[in-house]
Amino acid sequence: MTITARKLRGFLARAAQPPLLNFPRGVFVTVPIALSRRSMLHTALGAAAALALASPQALALAQKAWPAKPIRWIVAYPAGGGQDFLARHLSVQMGRQLGQSIIIDNRPGAAGIIGTDAASKAPADGYTMVTGDNGAMVLNTALYKKLPYSPGDFTPLGFMAGFPLILVVNPDSPFTSARQWLAAVKRSPGAYSYASPGAGSPHHLAMELIKERTGSFIVHVPYRGTAMAIQDVMGGQLPMMIVDTAGGLAQIRAGKVRALAVLSPRRIAALPNVPTLAESGVPDFEAVAWQGLFVPKGTPPDIAALLSVEMQKAILVPEVKTRLEEFGLEVTPSDGPQLASFIARETTFWHQLIRERHLSLD
Structure with a gap:
């Protein structure tokens, strides 16, 4: 589908509306620390993507035929797992919104390293996305002395959900x-x-x-x-x-x-009668598995911004959100800068624990 100037103006008008979503308190945080990771969840979705799309580059994008072919979404884990489930349900809705197919490409192996590495080496042309999780974007960089990729090889589009x-x-x-x-x-x-x-x-x-x-x-x-x-x-x-x-x-x-x-900071909707570990004698304990969406570094910023906004919009479509929540996910989307800040705080916390516990996978 060609993004015409008329369509882009309509998109910008919708994207610039006041944000409606407040992040629920404490969904992603493991422990409160200075510049608390929990603060990310207390901020509403900003207008960063809309502002990016309002740039001169966005107007140039309106004259291009993007997306002119299917978009590949790399999942670094096998089909049938949680990452795959999230990607497949979200990709269908995003594809409808973009007017183009999004194809899931499962690349499992080596704790997510194989698929993440493949994504890092893909052309930065707006036709490759990848799911990134705690392991790929935070833990692996401390557990392995050498990785074929770096988290810096990617541009974050936004947080999708917590497990x-x-x-x-x-x-x-x-x-x-x-x-x-x-x-x-x-x-x-x-x-x-x-x-x-x-x-x-x-x-x-x-x-x-x-x-x-x-x-x-x-x-x-x-x-x-x-x-x-x-x-x-x-x-x-x-x-x-x-x-x-x-x-x-x-x-x-x-x-x-x-x-x-x-291990969440509060009881979860899927299991309301199961207490938290904090309730059970380990104060302030929080840990979660999480999923974000990324593109290779160098992807045109206007395309990245559009993908980010479309992801946030798609995951909040009622039938999509309901299906994900039935599967046990906590749906709390963010934009790219918020995810980048969250990853920085996660990295500080978990790398310290890995050093203190003398953990290594080399």
Whole structure:
């Protein structure tokens, strides 16, 4: 679909309307620190993208035939997972808005490194986007001495959604509360083990944060993905793990695992009767898996700004938002600068924890 000057004027008029969305308090933050990461969630969506589109470059964009071909959206994880689910549902609506197809390109492997690297080397022409998460944009840069890409290789378009993390145990476990569980693991260092979807995952790092905060020692057993890990917890081979809502909500609802606590700062709508870890004796504890949208650095700023606004608009379409929330996601979109600031604060916090825990994947 060619973006004509008339269409662009209409878009700018819509984009410049007063923002309607207030970020819910504390969805993404792990712990309050100076220049709190939580502050991002207390600000309304700004008009940065609209201002960018009002530039002379935006008027030039109106004369170009963009997007003239399908846009590729790289997902650095397998089809069927949480990242894939979010991208596929959002891409359909964004495609409708842009008048062009958006094709999901799954590039799994090496904790998201393969797909993220492929995106970093793609032409910066507005025809490639990539989902970036905690691992790709924050954790990997501290866990690996050498990466084939850098977070600086990308321009952030905006935050899309958070995947709340949940501490779960086998349904036959003697633990019926997080307080009881915490007392047991602190009383018997090394006597308990836990599964994770993989070393260096947000789930692994969340448990490391629990261990750091409580002075406990729990043996880590990394798996290659959530499906195998939660299967062994359900079967009793391992007693516990941390899951995200995308990978574990169905099993919790079916009674195949027992949820002891959510790691968000407040209870989540999907599991309103499950207390937070902060309620259970670990004050101010917060951790979440999150997803943002990025394009290769050098993508024309007017195209990046338009993609950012269209993403924010698409994810708040009622049927899209409802479907994502049913899957367990917390939908809280932002613009690119807000995501960049959030990533900077996340990097400071998690890199300090990784250094203190002497964690490395090299």
